Amino acid sequence: MIVFSLKDKNLSQHIIHDLKKKQRNYQFMHVCGTHQDTLMKHGLDTLLKEVGINILQGPGCPVCVTTPKEIEEMIVLARSGLIIATYGDMIQVPGINASLKDMQTEGYSILTVYSIEDAVSFAQKNPKRTVVFMAVGFETTAPSTALTLLNRPVKNFHILCCHRTIPPALRLLLEMGESNIDGLIDPGHVSTIIGMKPYEHLTEQYGIPQVIAGFEPIDILMAVWMLIRQIESNDIKVENEYARAVDPKGNQYAQQVIQDIFNKKDVAWRGFPLIKGSGLEIKEEFEHYDARKTFEDILEPLAEKEFKEPDGCRCGEVLRGLIQPENCPLFEKTCTPDHPIGPCMVSVEGSCHISYKYSKRR
Amino acid sequence: MCLAVPGKIISIDKENNQATIDYGNKTIRKANISLVTVSVGDYVLVHAGFAIQKVDPKEAEETLALFREILSNEEV
């Protein structure tokens, strides 16, 4: 069986031909590792650069934007003997002295899971152990965390909530204005949940063109073409290129469960100052599951501590779209996927990792 | 981790809100379908074990058709 995908060679050629007719000078930003992968894998980044269109990856990698403090919280909890469960990439992110993976080698209980349900079922099968699931991710993973809590799982299961939401980060980027963005390619998967509305006030306030895009090469080409068309016909709005998966209203049930379980809070992102309302915090009603409440005493020593980026790592600037991975002096030298210095090299969605992967192919 | 993959639902276990999903290339996996309203034969995007939204192949064709039309009428 072939799972359908969006392909039309003639159409792609037509768009490319159209773009090549004129030299331009635009800079667009997307916030999704999968967009970056499509861009690099198919050489679209180079092709677009040739016609004067530069595309940056912003803070669109949940593992990358997790702060050094959050990594340390996991490490401290693991050291205290709790079982830490999280998604694969997360365990390799270097902390101050070690990563969760190093701790696994030392014999601490670190569990890599594919889904939050795996972590819950592990807790069910091991009622005498305490499991803490590190919940990372944007609006795409937040509903699965929310749904799990709504079903009130076993009491030896807890969550260290590190969920973040995209629109407040886009707002801050536009407000800071340091990366000169002429248009946004909005993340398709996040948009399947949130729909189109959360982007609209950004366009109203900052006059920024936006297109929600899918993940095939043709989706990216279309999104770029649509952004240019908006700019050049002076008809600035939010458009939805990914209509096959994005309902303009989003997934309303998923939005509802997020609201039922979480309150918004101000959180820091790696490379960014505190971003207003960009974090999700478990509501009081479910606070037993909140690892930050239940294990407050274990985490307390971290409260006053200052955290900094790994020495020489420029992930912060990469995430703000100020530099490309190649501009980091450590890129490909001391920092590689086998020996990552920062999270942008760890995660398969990180700019540095993706650049490394495809630079080898060129 | 934020990687969502499309697949086709081949069976549904209503009681547990689970569906068996065919991702092509002989990859078949279960996913939780509590967040979506779906039937056998539907395409869904699956992310970290949960189907997060339906994907509509008809809509995909329409997007392409719309684009062919726009492109033949105007250029940027």
Ligand code: SF4
């Ligand atoms: S190449 Fe490595 S050290 Fe440099 S910014 Fe990327 S992750 Fe950090």
